[in-house]
Amino acid sequence: MTASYAYLYRYSLPFNEPVTVRGRRLLQRDGVLLALKTGDGKHTAWGEIAPLSGLHRETTESAERQIVETLAMHGESGAALMTEGLFPSVRMGLEMAVMNLEASISGRHPFSVPGESMLPRVPLNALLMGSTDVVLLRAQASYQEGYRAFKLKVGKENAEEAAAAVHALHRLFGSQVELRLDANQSMPLDDAIAFARELPKNSVTYIEEPLLQPRDIPEYHAKTGIRSALDETLWQKPGLLGALPPETIGALVLKPNCLGGVAAVLNLVRYAADHNMQAVFSSAFESSISLGFYAILAAATSVRPAACGLDTFRHLKEDIQTTAFHAEGGSLDAASLYLDTREVRTTNLSLASVWTL
Ligand SMILES: O=C(O)CCC(=O)c1ccccc1C(=O)O
Ligand SMILES: [Mg+2]
Structure with a gap:
């Protein structure tokens, strides 16, 4: 059985507090949801298309235009839904909807294998940003809740304060937590090296994108010992x-919606496993529909998933599901959260178009 109808909705979810992505201050998260329905009306499956300003080249508008063209072409020719050549966020959303529909019909989650044992819980890294006071308060609250991995945002402009925050976190939690930093390519090599030398020894597992020029990573590693x-x-x-x-x-x-679909993600998961690297699933502040999908991906691709960057749901003021996305003790129950993604409250969405496939 395949989809007979497609519905496109738009959503707009306010952030709890403005979020800055690569220098852009965002007040809300906008995106498009694709719902595929079977002809008998028994199955509805959701996919999310949500490029993020500052991160994606496509905009919500151009992404919506592309999914509209794809659905229109499919409706006319009856050809299989093609995902080649699409924007990364569009391809991810379309694959998500198609895989969710197949999963709904088969009664299994999209990545299940025969004889699969119970899925592991997926630990999270608490995302820490802002002033040192805010960072430390948030870190302590997260630790109390059960989080054992933190990711601190650092930048060239606040390198000194960031180093002080790392010292404070290291004093408070030592080796009880895994501390990660994310510099979002903000530092020239010399600044990054100087910053690394300010940090307590062995206090961080890695620094995400430390360099303006990622090709200098080997030299950075040679001079700092930091991965x-x-x-x-x-x-x-x-x-x-x-x-x-x-x-x-x-x-x-x-980030599956930046990488452009499931195959690219699975290739990287394999590469990480083969080369002794962590595979860390992360989001770009998507809604629970994507987070539930990424959580099941993380749980299905490792018996002991690395702490994931899916704690972003805390930054959205509202959820679009009947059961809001939630963590317990700093980790996710992927199987149950995945099932929750099937119950979407359409009252908070605006219907943009309906397609017969
Ligand atoms: O990975 C996480 O913990 C949260 C997601 C995150 O940090 C992020 C969210 C939106 C845009 C960019 C980034 C990033 O990792 O740089
Ligand atoms: Mg990052």
Whole structure:
């Protein structure tokens, strides 16, 4: 059975507090949801198309235009839904909807294998940003809740304050927590090296995208002993990963809607496993629909998933599901959260178009 109808909705969810992404201050998260329905009306499956300003080249509008063209073409020709050549966020959303529909019909989650045992819980990294006071308060509250991994946002402009925050976190939690930093490619090599030398020894597992020029990662590693994690580089310069010595990379940070679909993500999960790197699933502040999908991906691809960057749901003031996305003790129950993604409250969405496929 395949989809007979497609519905496109738009959503707009306010952030709890403005979020800055690569220098852009955002007040709300906008996106498009695609719902596929079977002809008998028994199954509805959701996919999310949500490029983020500052991160994606496509906008919500151009992404919506592309999914509209794809659905229109499919309706006319009856050809299989093609995902080649689409924007990364569109391809991810379309694959999500199709895989969710197949899962709904088969009664299994999208990545299940025969004889699968219970899925592991997926630990989270608490996302820490802002002033040192805010960071420490948030870190303490997260620790109390059960979080054992933190990710602190650092930048060239606040390098001194960031180093002080790392010292404070290291004093408070020592080796009780895994501490990660994310510099979002903000530092020239010399600044990054100077910053690394300010940090307590062995206090951080890795620094995500420390360098303005990621190709300098081997030199950075040689001079600091700190491993980098790749995030932006994975989709900006996909060829670079294979050229970097694996021992200089601590983790691959996987944002499926930037990487452009499930196959690309699974290839990177394999690469990480083969090269002793963590595979860290992460989001770009998508809604629970994507978070539930990424959580099941993380749980299904490892018996002991690395702490994931899916704690972003805390930054959205509202949820679009009947049961809001939630963590318990700093980790996710992927199987149950995945089932929750099937119950969407359409009252908070605006219907943009309906398609017969
Ligand atoms: O990975 C996480 O913990 C949260 C997600 C995150 O940090 C992020 C969210 C939106 C845009 C960019 C980034 C990033 O990792 O740089
Ligand atoms: Mg990052």
